[in-house]
Amino acid sequence: MLHFLPHALRGVLSALLLALNTLICCWPLFGVALLKLLLPFPAAQRALRFAMHAIAETWIDVNKFWMNQAGATRWDVQGMEGLDMRHSYLVTSNHQSWVDILVLQYLLNRRMPLLKFFLKQELIWVPVIGLCWWALEFPFMKRYSKEYLAKHPEKRGQDLATTRRACARYKSNPVSVFNFLEGTRLTPHKHAQQQSPFRHLLKPKAGGIAFVLDAMGEQLDGLVNVTIHYPGSAPGFWDLLCGRLEQVVVRFDKLAIPAEFIGKNYDQDEAYRLSFQQWVNQLWQAKDTQLDELRRQYPG
Template sequence: MLHFLPAPLLGLLASLMLALNTLICCWPLFAVSLLKLLVPVPAIQRVLRFVMHGIAEFWISVNKFWMNMVRRTEWNVQGLQRFDMKHSYLVTSNHQSWVDILVLQYLMNKRLPFLKFFLKQELIWVPMIGLCWWALEFPFMKRYTKAYLAKHPEKLGQDLATTRKACARYKTNPVSVFNFLEGTRFTPQKHAEQQSPFKYLLKPKAGGIAFVLDAMGEQLHSIVNVTIHYPGGNPGFWDLLSGRIGEVVVRFEELPIPAEFIGQNYDQDAAYRLQFQQWVNQLWEAKDAELERLHAEFPGKD
């Protein structure tokens, strides 16, 4: 609709729509969240969670509206039709850009239960958005280095405790628990520093999804394995706002959760940890091969 406008003007308009959409949606979200805190009745809290998820889904729907206004992006998507809103899923994807999150929300909104991302604890201080994530019960994780844990062993296992606490809230409502296995966005510099054995991926970090399976494995229906490819090159957030993303290729794959991974302890069982890491590496090898095929089929600009 607005595709004829110059890119800088499109970016400004999209930024204003995103900001206005966020300001309008955050206040009813905060009000319902406060009510949920004041009324500790499980049945009522369950209803209020559905209301909050509805507000968040409306926010995503408005974002889809302005994304369509600034650019007629060509979406090449396969495999999404096999999922529903009635089950809980563990979702993972390769990570190339901040745009990935809005792409996933664009495609999965009202087709799978509301996505809950694992976030770095520092992101809770992002103005307005951080409070929205907190109200929506996104899990905030604080990572510790091995050197820090050696000096403060009491912090060992805190990530698992945080994950369990977050996942315990999800038992009354269907949810899609999301984790970027790479932990950070792919860049050539990070790829070189890691000496990653994969061509299009960073090394996966198995602990995040292992903790989710430990905390709520029996509740999860299956794993949603997502592969994202941008034929025009990995976009920045301004590229999305200014309508510069011409094509997005996304593949969804449903994977069963191996029964032997249910009820295990990733932190304390070394044999299981090795087995799980090998399984994740095989998953990543298959994803790297899938990206190889997508780059060949949709070459664009590497």
């Protein structure tokens, strides 16, 4: 509908619709979250979580609407068969742009339980949306460097404790726990700085999903491994708002989680840690090869 407008004007209108959508949806979300604090009973908590998820799914539906109006994206998607709203999943993906998040929400909304992202603790202070993430029980993680932990060993294991608390809340409702294994967006500088052994990926950080498997592995129906490719180059968020997201290629691969990786302590069991890291590296090597094939098939 907006395709006849200049790209910059589409971007402004899309940004206004996103902001308005967020402001409208946040108030009922905060109201339900307050009610959940006042009614600490399991049945009430479960029902109110469903209500909050429905509000978030409506927010995503509206975002899908303005994305469709702003541009004419060609979607090439395979592998979504077998996903449903009844089961819980662990989900991961390669990470190139902030657009990745809206792409995943666009494709997965109402096809599987609401994605719950691992977020840096500082993001809770983002105006409005930070409180929305808190109300929706997204896990906020505080990362410590190895140097800091050497000086403050009492902080070791706090990420696992945070993950356990978050996952304990997820046991009453189906959930999709999402983690970008690379931990940050791919850039040429980061790739060179890491001396990454992969051509199109940063090194994966296995600890985050290992903590999830420790806390709620028995509840998960599988690992959904997502590969995203943007022919040409990765778009920025402004490109998405302006309708310049021309084509997105996405491949989903639902994998069984090996039984030996469930309920183990990643921090304290060195043999398990090495075995799990090898498994994750094999997944990443396969993803790197898949991205090679997608780049040849969809050069842009």
